[in-house]
Amino acid sequence: MSFIYLSMILILSIFLGFELIRKVPATLHTPLMSGANAVSGITLVGAIVFAGNDNNLWAQVLGTTAVFLAAINVVGGYLVTDRMLSKFKTKEKQNAK
Amino acid sequence: MQNEFIINGVYVLSAVMFILGLKLLSHPSTARKGNLTSATGMLLAIVITLIDQNIIGYEWIAVGLVAGAVVGAVVAKRVEFTSMPELVSLLNGIGGLSSLVVSVAMLVTVEVDLSIVMLLLIAILIGSVTFSGSFIAWSKLSGNLSTIIKGRPMVFKGQAFVNMIIIFAILAFGILLAITPSNPHFLHAFLALSVIFGIMLVIPIGGADMPVVISLLNSYSGLAACGAGLALDNNLLIVAGALVGASGIILTSVMCKAMNRSLSNVLFSGFQTVSTQEMKIEGEVKSISSEDAYYVFEAAQSVLIIPGYGMAVAQAQHAMKELQTLLEENGAEVVYGIHPVAGRMPGHMNVLLAEADVPYELLLEMDEVNPRMESYDLAVVIGANDVVNPAAREMKGSPIYGMPVINADLAKNVFVLKRGMASGFAGIDNPLFFKENTRMVFGDAKDTLNSVIRQFSD
Numbered sequence: 001m002s003f004i005y006l007s008m009i010l011i012l013s014i015f016l017g018f019e020l021i022r023k024v025p026a027t028l029h030t031p032l033m034s035g036a037n038a039v040s041g042i043t044l045v046g047a048i049v050f051a052g053n054d055n056n057l058w059a060q061v062l063g064t065t066a067v068f069l070a071a072i073n074v075v076g077g078y079l080v081t082d083r084m085l086s087k088f089k090t091k092e093k094q095n096a097k
Numbered sequence: 098m099q100n101e102f103i104i105n106g107v108y109v110l111s112a113v114m115f116i117l118g119l120k121l122l123s124h125p126s127t128a129r130k131g132n133l134t135s136a137t138g139m140l141l142a143i144v145i146t147l148i149d150q151n152i153i154g155y156e157w158i159a160v161g162l163v164a165g166a167v168v169g170a171v172v173a174k175r176v177e178f179t180s181m182p183e184l185v186s187l188l189n190g191i192g193g194l195s196s197l198v199v200s201v202a203m204l205v206t207v208e209v210d211l212s213i214v215m216l217l218l219i220a221i222l223i224g225s226v227t228f229s230g231s232f233i234a235w236s237k238l239s240g241n242l243s244t245i246i247k248g249r250p251m252v253f254k255g256q257a258f259v260n261m262i263i264i265f266a267i268l269a270f271g272i273l274l275a276i277t278p279s280n281p282h283f284l285h286a287f288l289a290l291s292v293i294f295g296i297m298l299v300i301p302i303g304g305a306d307m308p309v310v311i312s313l314l315n316s317y318s319g320l321a322a323c324g325a326g327l328a329l330d331n332n333l334l335i336v337a338g339a340l341v342g343a344s345g346i347i348l349t350s351v352m353c354k355a356m357n358r359s360l361s362n363v364l365f366s367g368f369q370t371v372s373t374q375e376m377k378i379e380g381e382v383k384s385i386s387s388e389d390a391y392y393v394f395e396a397a398q399s400v401l402i403i404p405g406y407g408m409a410v411a412q413a414q415h416a417m418k419e420l421q422t423l424l425e426e427n428g429a430e431v432v433y434g435i436h437p438v439a440g441r442m443p444g445h446m447n448v449l450l451a452e453a454d455v456p457y458e459l460l461l462e463m464d465e466v467n468p469r470m471e472s473y474d475l476a477v478v479i480g481a482n483d484v485v486n487p488a489a490r491e492m493k494g495s496p497i498y499g500m501p502v503i504n505a506d507l508a509k510n511v512f513v514l515k516r517g518m519a520s521g522f523a524g525i526d527n528p529l530f531f532k533e534n535t536r537m538v539f540g541d542a543k544d545t546l547n548s549v550i551r552q553f554s555d
Contacts, residue, residue: 002330003212003327006326006327006330006332006335007327009332009335009336009339010323010327010335010339013335013336013339013340013343014339014342014343016116016340016343017119017339017340017341017342017343017344018343018346018347020116020119020120020123020340020343021119021340021343021344021347021348022347023120023123024119024122024123025123025124025125026351026435026437026443026444026447026462027125027435027444027447027457027460027462028122028125028128028444028447029348029351029442029443029444029447030181030185030442030443030444030445030447030448031122031128031132031444031448032122032344032348032443032444033185033311033312033315033344033345033348033442033443033444034181034184034185034188035118035122035131035132035135036315036318036319036340036341036344036345037185037188037189037192037315037318037341038135038136038139039115039135039139039319039337039340039341040192040196040318040319040321040322040337040338040341041139041192041195042139042142042322042333042334042337042338043192043195043196043199043321043322043325043334044143044195045142045143045146045331045333045334046199046325046326046329046331046334047161047195047198047199047202048143048146048147048149048152048158049146049149049151049152050199050202050203050206051157051158051161052149052151052152052153052154052155052157052158053151053152053153053206054153054154055153056206058202058205058206059202059206060157062198062199062201062202062205062206063157063158063161063199063202064157064158064160064161065161065198066161066195066198066199066202067157067158067161067162067165068160068161068162068164068165068168069165069191069192069194069195069198070165070192070195071161071162071164071165071166071168071169072165072166072168072169072172072188072191073169073188073191073192073195074139074143074165074166074169075165075166075169075170075173076168076169076170076172076173076184076188077169077173077188078132078135078136078139078173079169079170079173079174080172080173080176080181080184081132082129082132082133082136083173083174084178084181084448084451084452085125085128085129085132086129087178087448087451087452087454088125088128088129088451088457089451089454089456089457090125090126090456090457090458091456091458091459
């Protein structure tokens, strides 16, 4: 039953994703990708639980590795996206500068 | 139990914030807020996960988090805008790798049912393919591998056969693992084969097809997270992974449409150089010096700039912006026409020009500039080739026939800034260079632009 329920979430999310991303203009496609990279760092929340398991060395080592990797994605992804988006300006804003 | 309830509640909030973040990304003026919203959702999710009851010690988590955050921050601050495609493919790969490692951790440390093992194996497979595929894509983009691989499609005899064997072997070890999940040898073999499969998928793909590959790997990195989420029974991983997966799939299809090719054609055929080109290009190539080009620039009332990957290579975006300002002061209207596959990833040109302070209202899409092409006094093609090739429109039998292109040849005058007469990535001649209204301005695009700029100031 749980699997059916999870599949339901999956399918609805994909449809929602399609609807949302279709509306992103071509000019923002690169920030969209780097932002998506950051979101895919969500694996971090799965990794944290393994890294915090002091009873199992393997879980800890693999978990910590995954935390490290996912943290690069999250922090790097959001920061670089912000850096890019800060450059997208309108004419008025530029003249005001 | 209570903790679990709180965690899941906050996860719902995080998911909503990811969705809102994407929604705000639908316009450049709200996009930055969207990114911040999404980041806040992520922060909430991470913090609330720390109260999970299965967590006993926090030292290792802290070490991983801090180290990763530092690396990520340094990379994000230091990266040059011209290297964005490399960074994005690298981040794709790291995302795939982390999902892969989480799935392996689950497989080797937790006793799970057969259905979960199968989900984990799928997540491991996608994660590995994302990781090794992105690494190859990154090498191709940055030219770190030997020149044999660099930017060129690598195709060898029996490639399809080798791929089939790899797929069967992956399936075989997958089944063995499903029966005995604890066998380390099977797991190693499965991992190795999946990594090799990722490499095999990307090596036959050429530089000009990179926008498709990067988008596809982007989608895979989301799907890997999704797979891990299904196995870990974690709703947030599923939602976030699905959003990323959908984003990658949409970008992939946009890129494929822009090249008039199917995804399987891009992935499996390389770019076949069609030798039977029966088309005859008439006319001769006429070149013009940058000194003479200046007079045309000066007289033009409306100018369309069409950038391509060559502009990124020549780092000509800042010079272009300078010339744009001079042209505007001279009373001309300047806009940019950007083809969806110009550059090495979706939106590559837009980011470069935004960095050079070109306002985003001036960055127009192909469909916006084509209908009024005849009204432009001057179209300037900077480092683009295949995306302005009129053969796509008028020469049946050309390998790119049918591909939507920017119809630069219909403008009153066309300047093509180019190093030499070499053909584009598709390896096809460009009839645009031979048209009556076209003048070639040979040389480095940046030098040419600077030379025109100097004459404006004189």
